[in-house]
Amino acid sequence: MSTPQPGDALGASYRLVKHIGSGAAGDVWLTESTRDDATYAAKILKAEHANDADLVERFVRERSVLIGLRHPNIVAVRDLVVEGSTLAIVMDYIAGGTLRDLLAAQKTLPAAEALNLAAQIFDGLTEAHRLQVTHRDIKPDNVLLAEAWQPGQRQTVRVTDFGIASVVSARQRQTSGMLGTPQYMAPEIISHGHSTSAADIYSTGVLLYELLSGRTPFDGPGTDFTIAYRHVTALPPELDIPRELWRAVNDLLAKDPRDRPSAAEAAATMRRLAPKFHDLPALAPAAVAEDFVEAERPRTMLRSDLLHETNLTGDVESSVAQDAPELGPAPQHTVLRPMPVARTSEPDEPATEQTPADEQQSWFTKKNIVLGLCGLVLLVALVVGGIWLFTGNADDAQTASDTALQASQQDPPLPTGLAVSRQASYDPDAEQITVEITYSAQRAPLSGQFLEVLPATDPEAEACPAVSWEGAAAKSHQTSNTGLRAECGWQLDGVDIPANDQLTVTATLPGSITDQQELNAWLEAAAQATNTALHNPDASSTAYPVQRLMDIRVETPSRTVSQTPLPITLLPVWPSGPDELNPLYQSPSSGSPSKMLQNIAGDESGVRFSDNCSGAVAISSDGLTVTALSVTPQCSIHASVGNFTSLQSSPLSITTRD
Missing domain, CATH: 2.60.40 (Immunoglobulin-like)
Incomplete structure (x- = not known):
């Protein structure tokens, strides 16, 4: 159906009545059943979806799940039409408009009303999550109202587009980072492409923030990628609301999905708080933020995603330490070479006896005065050198940390769908750094040559460190071959990342690290040097296309x-x-x-x-x-x-x- 018109048939059982809306996935039509004249809404998906055989197959496979998703706060899917180049979802017609319409009219809502609406959304999500269905695109546009909104309404919310979000955007089980709406996307989707039910909790938290303030927490200047990355790196600007209410909102927006409540827990919290703030008036619409407070990076990162720092007990910590491999003595040691103490030597023969006059005359000769001054200078030099050797140099020997350190770093997602994260660990016994670089792809497979810069840990070092690589073939980056200047750069060949998957390569290099701050700074410097080389606007080059x-x-x-x-x-x-x-x-x-x-x-x-x-x-x-x-x-x-x-x-x- 290239150009639908009122009166056209939709499959064998429906007839189009009128066009009532458009969205990113397709057009929405008011539809009548030819069997009983019942009224429905039909979302006719764009032609690119209908022509995607894999997507159509997934729709058919998921049909029973979508149709079986029944809850008072979820728009019920009634049928699926697959006919020629037409793919449509037939669902209940909800006449009260969307929360987007409500926000456009009201700007902000009183806290009790916003909490009530959020509680109903969480009720619907609770049932969906029980059936292992996640929405992946909760936003005001996808929340309908059964009737025109009035203060105090109950059971009016209907969450829609489960069929669209969980199938179209979930052709892969791991959602691509930019398939959702940037203003509402959870940090783990941005950084890793992973989506779970916790992402729906986060998106609803963003929606609640918007109902209270009139804007989403990370909206501001910049592109969609800039806005999306703020979910990972920035803290939500605090609203002028009571502390207990702010804590509830902030819990929904936790960076770590494990720190967010479940949908059922969130619904209970919303209902508990709503009566407390019944008299709290609506806020004035908040201005768009220009600056954001950066979220604190964790000081220590465990490689296993199943462990959380705050859950570590003494027993776990000791067992981790005991399991650490014995690497033997360090291959290099700092050697102190104390300077011998100068001693006055005795003459081999007794000195010639002199008269007092002669002795005084010989002492005050010009030659002896010069020699005496030189000796004094030498003595001062010996004293200063000894102090430096036994104190300052000893301090230098103790500057390297004697404990294992770890640091992490995350690049903003790139337009190609590449996300890069780096984990560095310092081994004080071996005096070496291991860097795990994880490349994640979103909706498309990514491959080819990649660039990584790994500078020496000593900024005054004249040579780049020797690096051994695992997980990819590597050779020194050549400016003459690529047109890009990248000192201490490495060209990784044959990198192949399947769609919605990731690949980790490991680099090991010698280095001495003083403390946690120095390791963090070195890892940030390595990432910055890599990105500076890749995104040099003066370089005309087709090298490293996935990154550039x-x-x-x-x-x-x-x-x-x-x-x-x-x-x-x-x-x-x-x-x-x-x-x-x-x-x-x-x-x-x-x-x-x-x-x-x-x-x-x-x-x-x-x-x-x-x-x-x-x-x-x-x-x-x-x-x-x-x-x-x-x-x-x-x-x-x-x-x-x-x-x-x-x-x-x-x-x-x-x-x-x-």
Whole structure:
């Protein structure tokens, strides 16, 4: 159904009545059943979803789960229509509008009303989580009201789009970092691509914050990636509300998913607090924050995700220490070489006896005065040198930490879908640092060459440290081959990260670390040096595309003629700007896909075109070829390439042949 119209059939059992809304996934129509004239809402998914065989298969497989998800606070899914190029979800029609509409009208809500609405959302999530169904995209747009909102209403909330969020955005079981809405995404989705029921708790916490203040906690200047990354690195600005209420909101927004309450616990808390703050008026809408307080990084990180620092007992700590391998004596030692103490030697022969006058005259000769002064200078030098050797140098020998240290660092997610985290551990016995670098991919597989910079721990060192690698083939980065300057850089070859998966490589290098602060600073410096080299705007290079590609430009002619294939070029955009000399992909295609396309999207299967041309163009079944069909003064082409899902061309027109 390329252009649905009122009166059109939807499958064998429904008829379209009128268009009532649009969303990121598709259009919503008021629909009548042809069997009993009952009214429903039908969400007709975009053509790219209907043409995705894997997604359709998953919908059919999950149909019984979605239809069986019944709760007073969940919009019930009644049917699934799969017919030709049409894929639609038929569900109950809820007439009261969305929480987004309510926010637009009210700006903020009194605390008791906001808590009541949040409690109903948590009630619905409790049932969904019991059935192992997570929503993954809780936001005001996906929360409906059974009737027009009035203060004091109860049982009015209906959470919708479980079918969309848990299937469309969950084609993979680990949600890609930017498949949700950045303002509402949990930190673990941003940093690792992992989504559990705790992510729904976090998103509802963001929604509650918005109901109270009129804005989401991390909204502010910057791109979607900037906003998303604040969930990982920044603390939510505190609202001017009672401490007990703020603690409840803040608990929902905990960075660690294990610190958040369950949906049932959160619902109980909301209901307990609502009567306490019945008389608390609505806040004035909060201004968008310009600055954010950075969240404190943990001082110690355990590699196992199953352990939590606050749960460690003395027994656990001692067992961990006992299990540590014995590495033997350190290969290098600081050696103190004390300077011998100078002694006055006795003359071999007795001195010639002199008269007092002669003795006085010989002592005051110019030569003896000079020698005496030199001896005094030497004595002072010996004393100072001895003090430095036995005190200052001893201090230097003690500067290296004698305890094991650990530090962690996380890069912001990249537009290609790559997330990078680094864990460094210092072994004082071996005087070496081990760095575990974890690369995570989102919706598209990522591969190719990667860059990592590992500087010496001593900033005054003239040479880069020797590094041994595990998990990837590595060689020294060559500026002459890549056009990028990266001192102490390493080129990792053959990195291959499946979609929604991760790969860890390990680097080991010698180094001496004084304390925790120094290890943190060194790891941050390594990450910063890597990113500075990769994102140098003055460097024109196609090297390391997974780490450097910033955007993709969709190029089409401004005018084409009907009944001909539409030429489309996808241009990579690097930190230095668009690269017209090295296109990423051209349609109609010929030959093998470019290496860059394979690196960021796997191959042509990661490319899909769609249109906003009202039927004036046709898209091939594989989504790779666009053909102009009929005359139109203006339309545009949309493209999805790997993790880049919202690409659009400049407007073009289709005319008849001259």
